[in-house]
Amino acid sequence: MLTDPRVVYLFLYVRDMGVSRDFFERTLGLRVLEEDAQSVKYDTGEVILALNRASDFGVTLPGEHDHSTDIVFLVDDVDRARAALEARGVAFTETHRYEIGAITDFYDPDGHWFTLYETSEESLTWPSGDRIEAVRALSRRRAENTAPPAAAADDGFTLDGKPLIYLFLFVRDADEAFALYSQTLGIRDLEGGPCSRASTADEEGVVKYDTGGIILTTHSLETVREEEEIIDHPCPPRTVNPVEMGGKAVVLHAPDIEVTVKNLREKGLEFPEGVVRSGIGATARFVDPSGHVFFLYEPSPESLRLPSGEVLRRVLAETY
Template sequence: MYVTLHVRDLAESRRFYEDVLGLRALDPDDTSVSYPVGHVILSLQSAPDSAVPLGDPDRSLTLALLVDDVQKTRATMEERGGRLQPTQTSRAGTMAEFYDPDGHWLSLYAVSEGAMGWPSGRKVEALREASAGHRKPGDDHQELLYVFLYVRDLHATEEFYQRMLGLVPMETNTCHRGVTSVADGVVKYDGGGVLLTTHHVGEGEHAALHKVATEGSKSVAFGFHTADLKASAAELSARGLTFGGEPVVSRIGATASFEDPGGYRYYLCEPSEETMAGPGGAEIRRILGADL
């Protein structure tokens, strides 16, 4: 999967993601830069150059970074000038939330011993094993594990992700922090290099207490890799998915856009030969070759 975040000031955002988070830049230019975050490609795009408006902090989704030790990673980030919310614990593990310079909502997450026995724990172990050969001595394990999307309509959401996209739930449970009281309100899907997770938001006090939004932000988009855009689009169209116009072809490749019922934006992405020949292409091949 690819994750794209639009940012106001690319230079400022690069300082945050590289100097504070410690990510390694791929293919930077004047309007964009990419980072391998475990088995996901994270891309920053200049919002002014893309004519994408940015507002207040985005509470419609959370990107959770898997780490070995939240307190250790937190201390490193704070030494580099990062500011994080108080560390929290639950049955799922330990987490510390923070925002990037444009208000995109992220968190550090270390899995509890109990949660490693859940179905999602098998995914965590697979990601760790697949990353082991690419880590430098002393590096903290840090990769994007969860994409949490906050939703209102469980039925429409399940219809979209399961019937149209064909994703199979890996794990279904309730929220450990009270955002919803619905027993099956949190559904985790295996998105290859990430757990794509839809998270129901309860009415009234639930939404007000946690201040979460349930409408997709225009400053964030997700991409599914495909080696054959035309064939993948035809298959999804046959399942009833509607695309937002004809595919767009550019120097980096071909894309076709669509949205889920909550307005979260997606793309099918077929990288160009030029992209695959560069450093980004090497990372894509590494990710596609991992046994996940």
């Protein structure tokens, strides 16, 4: 069981670091926390987005869009955000508005799936709405003390300061996923699970977990309403293709990784490489039943002195 189940990093593996950096920095406007020859890290609110060169880690990326994971930025005005990013060459799907709010999708140069999300009044009445509002307030306070990004050729909008709020992991079986995330890892469900106060828009097969400032959400491939009618969902077709799913990894904080790995192994979770130590700290890799890749991470004192370490300390200290 995890004692502090926060998602602190999201790793994206990319083919060409120069091409990806141009997209994330020039086009989207994200600010660099730190960089080296193999990776670059961005401050995306209550989680750190890290790009890693796929060839350095033996990761093979598919030649198609990855529809196993949806990475969601929270924006105040989806139409303004879309127009500004379209002016810089981002290709979007149609904007959809329904009970959760407004969404529109786009892809990075390696086919990772992103969404811009504008909340609805109804969505903020759900249990997850409190978390969204807390993260939004933190982002706005932080923006007040941060120099604005360089003006763009359009209206100046960027995704700098717009937090990553959701990480949707599509899973082959909702009950199987719940057994791992809730019962084995011990992550509390904010919404959708049997212990939560309400289900997300009455959808079965969707569970939102309390993983800090980014809400990790498992979403079955086919979601149904209580009356067992298939929802006409505007998202692209979802998949759980293991080849696609190797292109990113979710990193959970584990302050005492040796004890955590020992306890989770006793519950049947496998860590093929065991605990791996390096200058940044200790990691342990596992894969969920659908093929999503995770790392447990215990940071080293040295890593906490880096710019990313300052953000990591901030993220771990936040209460929501």
